[in-house]
Amino acid sequence: MSLTATLRAAHAAEWEAAAAHRFVRELCAGTVDAAVMRRYLVQDYQFLDRFVALLGAAIAAADGFAARLRLSRFLAMITSDENTYFQRSFDTLGVPAAERRNPALSGTTIGLQALMKEAAESRSYPRCLAVLVVFEGLYLDWAQRHAGPLPPEFIHAEWISLHNNPFFQDFVGWLRAELDRTGPAEEAACAALFARAVALERRFFDDLYA
Ligand SMILES: Cc1ncc(C[n+]2csc(CCO)c2C)c(N)n1
Numbered sequence: 001m002s003l004t005a006t007l008r009a010a011h012a013a014e015w016e017a018a019a020a021h022r023f024v025r026e027l028c029a030g031t032v033d034a035a036v037m038r039r040y041l042v043q044d045y046q047f048l049d050r051f052v053a054l055l056g057a058a059i060a061a062a063d064g065f066a067a068r069l070r071l072s073r074f075l076a077m078i079t080s081d082e083n084t085y086f087q088r089s090f091d092t093l094g095v096p097a098a099e100r101r102n103p104a105l106s107g108t109t110i111g112l113q114a115l116m117k118e119a120a121e122s123r124s125y126p127r128c129l130a131v132l133v134v135f136e137g138l139y140l141d142w143a144q145r146h147a148g149p150l151p152p153e154f155i156h157a158e159w160i161s162l163h164n165n166p167f168f169q170d171f172v173g174w175l176r177a178e179l180d181r182t183g184p185a186e187e188a189a190c191a192a193l194f195a196r197a198v199a200l201e202r203r204f205f206d207d208l209y210a
Contacts, residue, residue, distance in 0.1 A: 002180045004179050019138055020142070024142040028151070039207075039208055042099055042100070042103050043103070047204075048078075048083075051135070054128060054132065061125040086100075111200050112200050115131060124189070126179060126189075127190060127193055129182065130179060130194045131194070137176065140168060140172045
């Protein structure tokens with residue numbers, strides 16, 4: 001079995017708890033409560049800052065030009081389309097500037113930020129990939145479970161389609177292949193980061209209803 005398949009199987013219960021979470025089921029149905037969506041987006045925007053730094057670290061640590069180009073194209077996409085999604089959503093939900101810029105962080109957001117910082121500062125390409133594979137793979141997984149027409153509100157619909165499109169699908173497949181190619185050299189460290197990432201993703205959703 002490939003490294004990514006082994007890791008996924010080792011954390012199947014936690015992965016499934018996140019990918020089939022109440023939040024993503026309600027999001028796909030267009031029924032998620034506005035206060036829940038607001039809480040999610042405010043914390044996720046703080047996640048995004050360190051995520052961009054992690055991608056930058058992966059670009060720096062990658063072992064070739066082809067990988068750097070691919071990661072750079074992805075970085076360009078998420079710093080354009082995705083950033084306007086957050087701004088438009090915050091406008092619609094009436095989130096004030098201070099809460100966009102500097103909200104009180106949840107323990108889980110702090111944990112995610114610390115995980116990304118650690119992976120980035122390792123300067124190890126496979127360690128960065130181990131975290132990216134969870135963050136991206138899990139979002140592709142739940143978004144692909146959506147069936148039927150998109151919900152009417154853009155806040156729901158765009159968050160689904162951002163994570164379920166041919167470009168993103170292709171990118172996640174490539175990330176997995178890169179981890180399979182480079183991860184075995186640092187398998188224990190990659191496995192530990194992968195496990196922490198899955199647990200934090202699940203908690204990030206759980207927090208919304210706590
Ligand atoms: C906690 C948390 N984990 C993963 C993602 C997924 N994600 C982060 S950036 C990005 C790129 C394109 O949307 C994707 C898929 C998220 N948003 N929040």
